[in-house]
Amino acid sequence: MTNGLKLPHEIRAVMNNGLPAVVVTCSADGVPNATIISHVHYVDESHIALSFQFFNKTIRNVRENPHACVSLNDLMGNMQWILDAQYDHSEAEGPIFDEMDMRIEAIASASGMSGIFKLRAADIYRVKSFRSLNHAASNP
Amino acid sequence: MTGQEKDNELAERLARRSAEVEVLRRVALDVNATLDLDSIYEIVLRTMDECFGFRHAIILLLEDPGMLRVVAGRGYEHQALGGTVVVGVGVIGMVAKRRRLMRMNHLRSQQAYFERIRSQMQEAGRAAELGDVVAVPGLPDADSQIAIPLTIKDKLIGVLSVESREPEPFSEHDETLVSIVASQAASAIQNALLYRAVEDRRRELVEAHASLKQLNETLEERVRLRTRELEQANLDLRETQAQLVRSSTMASLGTLAAGIAHELNTPMGAIHSNADVERRAVRVIKSVLNEPSITGKLGPQPRLERTLRILDEVNQMTLEASERVTRIVQSLKSFARLDQPELEWVDLHEGIESVLILMDHLIKDRIHVIKNYGELPRVKCYASQINQVFANLLTNAVEAIHGAGRITIATKQEGSDLVIQVADTGSGIRPEHLERIFDPGFTTKGVGVGTGLGLSITYRIIENHQGSIQVESEPGRGTTFTLRLPITPTP
Numbered sequence: 001m002t003n004g005l006k007l008p009h010e011i012r013a014v015m016n017n018g019l020p021a022v023v024v025t026c027s028a029d030g031v032p033n034a035t036i037i038s039h040v041h042y043v044d045e046s047h048i049a050l051s052f053q054f055f056n057k058t059i060r061n062v063r064e065n066p067h068a069c070v071s072l073n074d075l076m077g078n079m080q081w082i083l084d085a086q087y088d089h090s091e092a093e094g095p096i097f098d099e100m101d102m103r104i105e106a107i108a109s110a111s112g113m114s115g116i117f118k119l120r121a122a123d124i125y126r127v128k129s130f131r132s133l134n135h136a137a138s139n140p
Numbered sequence: 141m142t143g144q145e146k147d148n149e150l151a152e153r154l155a156r157r158s159a160e161v162e163v164l165r166r167v168a169l170d171v172n173a174t175l176d177l178d179s180i181y182e183i184v185l186r187t188m189d190e191c192f193g194f195r196h197a198i199i200l201l202l203e204d205p206g207m208l209r210v211v212a213g214r215g216y217e218h219q220a221l222g223g224t225v226v227v228g229v230g231v232i233g234m235v236a237k238r239r240r241l242m243r244m245n246h247l248r249s250q251q252a253y254f255e256r257i258r259s260q261m262q263e264a265g266r267a268a269e270l271g272d273v274v275a276v277p278g279l280p281d282a283d284s285q286i287a288i289p290l291t292i293k294d295k296l297i298g299v300l301s302v303e304s305r306e307p308e309p310f311s312e313h314d315e316t317l318v319s320i321v322a323s324q325a326a327s328a329i330q331n332a333l334l335y336r337a338v339e340d341r342r343r344e345l346v347e348a349h350a351s352l353k354q355l356n357e358t359l360e361e362r363v364r365l366r367t368r369e370l371e372q373a374n375l376d377l378r379e380t381q382a383q384l385v386r387s388s389t390m391a392s393l394g395t396l397a398a399g400i401a402h403e404l405n406t407p408m409g410a411i412h413s414n415a416d417v418e419r420r421a422v423r424v425i426k427s428v429l430n431e432p433s434i435t436g437k438l439g440p441q442p443r444l445e446r447t448l449r450i451l452d453e454v455n456q457m458t459l460e461a462s463e464r465v466t467r468i469v470q471s472l473k474s475f476a477r478l479d480q481p482e483l484e485w486v487d488l489h490e491g492i493e494s495v496l497i498l499m500d501h502l503i504k505d506r507i508h509v510i511k512n513y514g515e516l517p518r519v520k521c522y523a524s525q526i527n528q529v530f531a532n533l534l535t536n537a538v539e540a541i542h543g544a545g546r547i548t549i550a551t552k553q554e555g556s557d558l559v560i561q562v563a564d565t566g567s568g569i570r571p572e573h574l575e576r577i578f579d580p581g582f583t584t585k586g587v588g589v590g591t592g593l594g595l596s597i598t599y600r601i602i603e604n605h606q607g608s609i610q611v612e613s614e615p616g617r618g619t620t621f622t623l624r625l626p627i628t629p630t631p
Contacts, residue, residue: 013308016245016246016308017245017246017249017307018245018246018247018248018249018250018252018253019246019249019253020253038250038253038254098238098240102234102238102240102242103242103244105228105234106230106231106233106234106235106242106244107231107247107250107251107254108254109228109229109230109233109234109274110229110230110231110233110273110274110276111251111254111255111258111273112258112270112271112272112273112274113254113257113258113270113271114271115269115271116257116261116269116270117254117257
């Protein structure tokens with residue numbers, strides 16, 4: 001599914017399941033990078049927000065090349081969602097940032113990691129397309 | 141889904157919503173119908189459980205600006221009561237800090253992710269960067285949670301938290317339901333807290349009023365008691381002061397007496413000796429004049445004989461006067477024997493006589509002193525103190541006699557005690573004064589005449605010697621003091 005995009009409810013549920021997501025980006029000179037992030041936040045039917053907590057290669061790549069691919073998995077490992085997204089902008093304040101920051105801080109503070117999991121910005125991506133892969137059929 | 145099935149589903153949903161609205165209406169009425177905090181907690185938690193199926197819920201109140209305390213719980217083994225949450229820590233603490241509702245699903249997965257990172261950091265030697273893991277009240281294995289701030293006009297008073305072991309049991313609609321209940325609960329809790337504060341204040345005022353009333357009722361009595369204490373303290377102070385003055389006076393007197401004795405003894409010895417020599421010389425002159433050879437030559441010498449007789453009489457007077465001065469000095473020394481502060485064996489008659497000699501100028505021919513002395517052994521006592529007792533009693537006796545009168549001093553031994561009586565024929569003591577005469581400060585001699593301490597000190601001295609003192613008196617006829625002293629006081 002691509003144009004006239006409307007993220008289905010199932011993806012929203014997967015975003016909230018607490019499992020880390022895999023984000024793949026690529027530098028301007030074509031070097032790919034895959035990384036795990038703690039939080040994919042549902043913004044609206046065509047946008048998601050990724051937590052920007054560390055200055056890492058993902059951030060540098062999307063500043064050079066805005067295209068990114070996000071992989072989400074359900075808890076049972078049966079369904080995988082692949083989202084093609086484009087970096088749009090970053091928000092260091094506002095309701096989206098506050099919501100993401102509050103959720104991260106709630107867990108981090110009780111885990112003794114407030115200083116480590118410090119949300120620097122909410123990176124907003126427009127979802128260009130998505131597809132699902134059903135692994136249940138291939139699983140024995 | 142057929143049209144009928146859709147209709148049925150809509151009808152069921154409508155029925156559920158109607159039931160929920162009724163529950164919410166009921167909760168709003170119930171929590172606002174009471175000002176009892178425990179009843180409000182019970183209504184809220186029971187509604188969560190029985191009406192909405194939220195089995196595990198706790199209510200926390202802000203105890204101070206940085207701390208929440210669990211005040212009620214339902215669905216927990218120990219109801220989590222008394223547990224605390226630091227504002228800003230964990231889901232509940234973060235909700236309190238931001239004053240925003242938070243619905244968290246898949247908590248365990250998220251916690252597991254953070255724990256994994258924590259382990260990796262520890263393995264990488266970065267443990268120093270990590271803080272402590274904080275235990276928060278609630279289910280230890282909760283997988284989802286809704287926490288709602290309880291606020292009044294944006295002021296936080298507590299948090300309502302609902303938990304589940306299921307990963308996604310709470311919907312947005314559940315959020316709405318819990319929010320409405322929380323809003324009603326916040327209002328009711330605030331009212332109850334205010335009411336409790338007012339009640340506490342009212343109770344304090346009632347107690348303060350009662351205390352004040354009681355204080356007023358007892359104030360007069362307390363003032364009276366306090367006044368009596370102060371009067372007693374004043375008397376004690378005066379007595380102590382007087383004793384100090386008397387001790388000091390007696391000590392000075394002792395020193396003075398010793399000095400006088402030393403200074404007077406030698407000249408008095410010379411005077412006495414010279415007078416004696418002169419008397420013997422007169423006797424020799426008389427003897428020579430009476431020899432026949434002299435008488436024959438000189439013939440009668442009436443002028444010379446008269447002169448020798450006068451000289452003899454003057455010498456006799458000089459001798460008697462010098463002996464009297466010697467006795468006075470000796471009595472003074474005996475009276476003020478403060479240079480001998482130890483207990484000693486004393487002849488009481490000697491003490492009485494010393495005092496009488498010193499008081500001779502007061503007694504003179506006006507008062508006849510009768511001495512009925514019995515056989516007394518020596519008694520072990522502080523001589524100067526006992527002499528002071530005799531002086532006090534005899535001074536009072538002399539002062540009680542206006543004009544001519546009589547003082548009778550009687551002594552005797554009764555078993556292991558010595559009894560000394562001093563009786564006068566003076567004005568006597570009125571019955572209403574009799575029982576107060578040993579009180580410090582009591583006097584009938586008038587301002588500036590007596591200190592009112594003489595008999596008080598007498599009483600204490602006799603008491604210190606383990607003796608007793610009694611008084612009998614009849615106005616207009618006289619007074620008798622009876623002292624009783626043990627021969628040997630018990631150490």
